[in-house]
Amino acid sequence: xxxxxxxxxxxxxTSLAGCFGCHMSFLDIDERLFExxxxxxxxxxPFTDIKHxxxxxVGLIEGGICNADNVHVLREFRKNCKILVAVxxxxxxxxxxxxxxxxxxxxxxxxxxxxxxxxxxxxxPNDPELPLPLDKVHPLHEVVKIDYFLPGCPPTADAIWxxxxxxxxxxxxxxxxxxxxxx
Amino acid sequence: xxxxxxxxxxxxxxxxxxxxxxxxLREAQEIEGWLPPATLTCLARLLEMPRARVEGVAGFYSFxxxxxxxxxxxxxxxxxxxxMAGNSELLDRFCNSLWLERxxxxxxxxxxxxxxxxxxxxxxxxxxLVNGWAIPQLTPxxxxxxxxxxxxxxxxxxxxxxxxQIEDNIxxxxxxxxxxxxxxxxxxxxxxxxxxxTLEAIQCSNLRGRGGAGFATxxxxxxxxxxxxxxxxVVCNADEGEPGTFKDRVLLTRYADLVFxxxxxxxxxxxxxxxxxxxxxxxxxxxxxxxxxxARRRSDGLLGNDICGQPGFEFDIxxxxxxxAYICGEESALIESLEGRRGIPRNRPPYPVxxxxxxxxxxxxxxxxxxxxxxxxxxxGEWYAGIGTGKSTGTKVLSVSGDCVRxxxxxxxxxxxxxxVLEDCxxxxxxxxxxxxxSGTCIDATEFERRIAFEDLPTAGAFMVFDESRxxxxxxxxxxxxxxxxxxxxxxPCRVGTTLLRNVIDKxxxxxxxxHDLNQIFKLSRLLQSASHCGLGHxxxxxxxxxxxxxxxxxxxxxxxxxxxxxxxxxxxxxRARAMTGRDDAGAHLRTDx
Numbered sequence: 108x109x110x111x112x113x114x115x116x117x118x119x120x121t122s123l124a125g126c127f128g129c130h131m132s133f134l135d136i137d138e139r140l141f142e143x144x145x146x147x148x149x150x151x152x153p154f155t156d157i158k159h160x161x162x163x164x165v166g167l168i169e170g171g172i173c174n175a176d177n178v179h180v181l182r183e184f185r186k187n188c189k190i191l192v193a194v195x196x197x198x199x200x201x202x203x204x205x206x207x208x209x210x211x212x213x214x215x216x217x218x219x220x221x222x223x224x225x226x227x228x229x230x231x232p233n234d235p236e237l238p239l240p241l242d243k244v245h246p247l248h249e250v251v252k253i254d255y256f257l258p259g260c261p262p263t264a265d266a267i268w269x270x271x272x273x274x275x276x277x278x279x280x281x282x283x284x285x286x287x288x289x290x
Numbered sequence: 291x292x293x294x295x296x297x298x299x300x301x302x303x304x305x306x307x308x309x310x311x312x313x314x315l316r317e318a319q320e321i322e323g324w325l326p327p328a329t330l331t332c333l334a335r336l337l338e339m340p341r342a343r344v345e346g347v348a349g350f351y352s353f354x355x356x357x358x359x360x361x362x363x364x365x366x367x368x369x370x371x372x373x374m375a376g377n378s379e380l381l382d383r384f385c386n387s388l389w390l391e392r393x394x395x396x397x398x399x400x401x402x403x404x405x406x407x408x409x410x411x412x413x414x415x416x417x418x419l420v421n422g423w424a425i426p427q428l429t430p431x432x433x434x435x436x437x438x439x440x441x442x443x444x445x446x447x448x449x450x451x452x453x454x455q456i457e458d459n460i461x462x463x464x465x466x467x468x469x470x471x472x473x474x475x476x477x478x479x480x481x482x483x484x485x486x487x488t489l490e491a492i493q494c495s496n497l498r499g500r501g502g503a504g505f506a507t508x509x510x511x512x513x514x515x516x517x518x519x520x521x522x523x524v525v526c527n528a529d530e531g532e533p534g535t536f537k538d539r540v541l542l543t544r545y546a547d548l549v550f551x552x553x554x555x556x557x558x559x560x561x562x563x564x565x566x567x568x569x570x571x572x573x574x575x576x577x578x579x580x581x582x583x584x585a586r587r588r589s590d591g592l593l594g595n596d597i598c599g600q601p602g603f604e605f606d607i608x609x610x611x612x613x614x615a616y617i618c619g620e621e622s623a624l625i626e627s628l629e630g631r632r633g634i635p636r637n638r639p640p641y642p643v644x645x646x647x648x649x650x651x652x653x654x655x656x657x658x659x660x661x662x663x664x665x666x667x668x669x670x671g672e673w674y675a676g677i678g679t680g681k682s683t684g685t686k687v688l689s690v691s692g693d694c695v696r697x698x699x700x701x702x703x704x705x706x707x708x709x710x711v712l713e714d715c716x717x718x719x720x721x722x723x724x725x726x727x728x729s730g731t732c733i734d735a736t737e738f739e740r741r742i743a744f745e746d747l748p749t750a751g752a753f754m755v756f757d758e759s760r761x762x763x764x765x766x767x768x769x770x771x772x773x774x775x776x777x778x779x780x781x782x783p784c785r786v787g788t789t790l791l792r793n794v795i796d797k798x799x800x801x802x803x804x805x806h807d808l809n810q811i812f813k814l815s816r817l818l819q820s821a822s823h824c825g826l827g828h829x830x831x832x833x834x835x836x837x838x839x840x841x842x843x844x845x846x847x848x849x850x851x852x853x854x855x856x857x858x859x860x861x862x863x864x865x866r867a868r869a870m871t872g873r874d875d876a877g878a879h880l881r882t883d884x
């Protein structure tokens with residue numbers, strides 16, 4: 108079978124309680140993106156602006172779970188993606204947003220919207236359009252089953268490239284020395 | 291804080307030795323019941339060491355308090371056998387009667403009530419420690435009595451002696467517990483035949499270490515004897531922390547002479563002049579009686595200079611009291627603790643026989659090993675080798691507890707079947723036996739013909755019996771919590787891994803588990819076994835692997851589904867935000883069945 112006949116691998120990406128830093132790092136694979144696009148096509152992703160995820164092979168998720176909407180999006184990804192990957196420190200551990208976990212959510216909202224000096228007569232927003240925050244920020248694997256974890260803050264472009272090429276080649280992704288580090 | 295003079299007196303008593311830091315901290319704590327920052331600063335100055343090191347050591351041991359802990363520190367032993375005997379109800383009753391919250395020092399500074407790992411009173415539980423002193427056989431009446439004594443501010447030394455009465459409960463004795471050795475007899479025998487012949491007797495006896503690992507004692511002594519160093523040391527490991535084990539407590543209560551005799555014989559063989567008995571903090575009550583035995587042996591010429599009239603044979607023993615750290619039962623962590631540091635296992639090799647205490651050749655053996663060695667020195671290696679099985683010579687002292695009529699101490703020649711022990715202790719409708727504590731093996735009723743021996747079921751002595759009324763999941767859960775609590779925190783795989791295991795087991799406990807969680811247990815187990823720094827991490831999964839294999843339905847009935855369940859209550863996690871915003875619309879809820 109020649110390469111051209113192979114159907115492209117469908118990939119969806121999203122950022123939940125993250126900073127898009129992992130997506131930026133993804134873009135840092137630079138010209139290798141062209142090579143990648145020979146093999147994959149994007150479904151829901153900031154690159155396509157598709158609003159909802161359809162059936163996919165791979166879902167890449169950046170950021171942890173901090174509100175009800177994150178849960179819905181994560182569930183949508185889990186329902187549609189054969190392989191779901193937690194990308195980056197926030198998705199893997201909760202990361203920076205989870206720093207609020209030792210503060211009571213009530214006190215947190217109170218300070219941000221009511222007592223903070225710069226706000227005159229603020230109030231805690233209660234529009235049903237807005238997703239409610241969870242009392243704590245959680246990593247993805249505490250809400251749905253996650254198949255692979257890609258650590259790093261952010262994972263480097265090389266790490267993401269290695270991970271995806273392994274996955275596309277049917278190998279269990281293995282970052283190994285140099286690509287996996289914690290500083 | 292204690293006054294400068296008080297602290298100075300303590301430091302002086304230990305000649306300002308930095309190796310005595312743990313002992314100094316323990317004594318300094320007795321002044322006020324905790325170690326205030328100023329005390330730590332003062333001790334650091336007196337000992338001329340960085341304050342961070344002093345606080346680092348004080349913060350490591352669970353019986354040392356660097357936060358205000360109250361005049362009475364009451365710790366309920368929380369082994370599974372204590373649980374089965376109703377310690378939780380007693381703890382609640384105690385807290386209610388004193389208007390205390392568990393784990394928090396009362397506002398008037400009167401008391402702190404909490405739980406602690408197994409205190410080695412499993413045959414007479416539930417038990418507690420009050421300011422380090424053990425009180426066994428707790429009943430509602432005894433708990434009320436303790437509460438009343440605390441309410442009336444009675445100093446612990448004035449409490450009725452009956453509260454602190456500890457039974458030996460020896461139900462079966464064999465050659466070791468039957469031995470009535472005249473103090474000095476084994477040393478004289480060794481002195482007569484000389485160190486090399488004594489070593490040969492130990493080797494020919496095939497004696498293996500009784501701490502559980504079963505290393506050949508003769509080989510250990512020989513390696514230590516041959517190792518070069520300025521000084522050689524003998525260390526007796528009486529940090530009996532493995533839940534369900536209490537035989538060393540009885541050996542040290544009733545057979546202290548035999549233990550010291552064995553240590554002295556070892557010193558004679560390896561050429562040591564200094565020995566240590568590392569006594570676990572939970573056995574604080576044994577400190578004074580043991581020191582009396584040492585003093586008597588000194589005045590009888592069995593310790594000190596020219597022992598038994600042998601010119602130049604000089605040896606003495608110090609007792610070092612631990613402070614509540616299971617990891618210090620690991621020999622290299624024990625040595626670190628002896629040197630006045632946090633009890634963190636060293637890299638091995640080099641082993642203690644060449645680089646032990648103060649990097650000098652050191653022989654570390656279990657209490658029971660030294661007892662056996664003394665008998666071998668007296669009666670010869672061949673006699674000993676004739677008892678037991680081919681690869682496990684001699685006898686083993688078992689600590690039997692749990693669901694049986696006669697819990698206590700049982701000594702058998704190696705090779706005894708589990709069924710025999712169960713019959714002798716009066717166990718009925720037995721479902722499972724945990725051999726050698728949480729880090730050992732859990733066996734079910736199909737395996738009761740298996741034998742206690744290094745060839746089959748090696749053990750450090752614990753033998754916990756669970757009858758058919760017990761939920762084996764609860765047993766495993768208790769052990770998983772134990773390991774998470776006792777991990778020393780040095781290496782990440784163990785520190786994080788044991789906590790992740792605990793999280794999984796708690797999730798299962800709530801009935802929220804899935805097949806995925808069981809898979810996680812196996813994954814974590816591989817990680818802990820391959821990447822942990824020491825045996826604690828390597829064995830922390832044993833209770834789960836053993837019981838999942840043998841009692842799988844106890845786990846499966848706790849699974850909510852076969853695929854995946856979230857780790858927390860998703861809708862419940864929105865409750866706080868709903869309250870803050872006053873919302874209750876559909877978007878303000880998360881369904882769990884999606």
